[in-house]
Amino acid sequence: MSRSKIYQLFTISFIIAALATFHLAIFKVGFIVTISIVFLPFFIYLKKNLGALSICSVTAFISPLVRCVTLLPQYDYNVALSMILPEIPFYLTYGLIFxxxxxxxxxxxxxxxxxxxxxxDYGSNIVEMLFRGGFGGISITVLKGLLIVALLRSAILFLLIISMKHYQSFLINQEHETRYRYLLNLTSTFKSEIYFMKKNMAHIEKIMGKSFEAYKMGGVENISSELRETLLNLTKEVHEIKKSYISVIQGIKKTFPELMELSDLDLKH
Known part of the structure; x- marks a missing residue:
């Protein structure tokens, strides 16, 4: 087992043990009803990769140990031990049944x-009661009480899981909304930039055309060869600028095809 899983197991066990310190003592001395048994299956539900047997086994060791520390100031060591030891079969039974x-x-x-x-919940509590007082400690009243406790804790667990699922759904919806707004802004920015790039392309086409016309007129007007060469180089440089614009637009078109509508633009070069 990896170090990460071991860390998670002990963290969950200590949380359950800490929650078990808030309890209600009923039915028999040492037997407690605690909200921690709501969070035990909740952690099992969240951490399916750890497994119920692993979580319950580690908790069966940690929780009685923590409770023993809290009982020693009030009770003799042997009395405290007799109160906490039956918790071990409770957690082990819980893990096995699940x-x-x-x-x-x-x-x-x-x-x-x-x-x-x-x-x-119900079966584990019965096993714990058997370890505490044998069959003589179990009556119809106790069985009914344990069933009510199991039903109440499972109802709380159900509400907890449903609330968690709704919260997760809320976070996902918020994330989608944030992403949608970002993409909307991105789309708007792209369309604005593409609009100006189209205008620049048209302007570049005109400049290139005029430059090339000037070059051809130079042959008729007998201007110097140096000037004609300059005009031709200027035409070539403008053409290179046009090719750079085309490369940028085609890159955007490939990455965001839905943003580009180039049917009205001649990209041949």
């Missing part, structure tokens, strides 16, 4: 994802 019921399946949708998180 991996086998969702990640290994081909058809993956958001609705299936949410349904699987309900199973993961």
């Amino acid at each position: 991996h086998y019921l969702y990640e290994r399946r081909k058809n993956k949708t958001l609705i299936k994802f949410i349904i699987i998180t309900i199973f993961c």
Whole structure:
């Protein structure tokens, strides 16, 4: 596994562990209900390349460790340990259920994802309760409570993912709008430049024509050969300027064909 993936795994685990410090203790001593279990599947959803088993395995180590640090000032070491150890099978069970019921399946949708998180949440909590007090600690009331907790956390997860998708869509639309405005301004600039280039081309054609006429008239008027040579060179230089304009226009035409309408312009040289 790359260093980048390891860094991401530990970062996600510490975030979940930090969120787990804000919790509600219900059902049994040491058992907590926390919003962090909303963000666990959320990170699994965002970081599909990491895999649920990897995320949950690292979290199973980091989260109890962080919680142990917060409990030691209040409880004896053995008591704190007994309170946090059942969290390890919770995270491992969560990762296993998610991996086998969702990640290994081909058809993956958001609705299936949410349904699987309900199973993961509910099943993992039951496993944790079994480690805390055995079958004697599980009653109908506890099972109903765990189901309600799983449903509520999955509902929050669903709203979180939908909100994220809408926000991403909003950013994409803004980016498209910004790009469209840029292209619109670029198109306007090109068309303005092309308009003036066309005018200059027409002007160059006239100058070249007049220069060449002067060169031909020199043969009739018997002017000096030096002057005729100068007029011919001038005609050639003007022609080179014309060729440079043509090259620029053709380059723009190739790059932005929709901007160039050269049907009215003779580009032969």
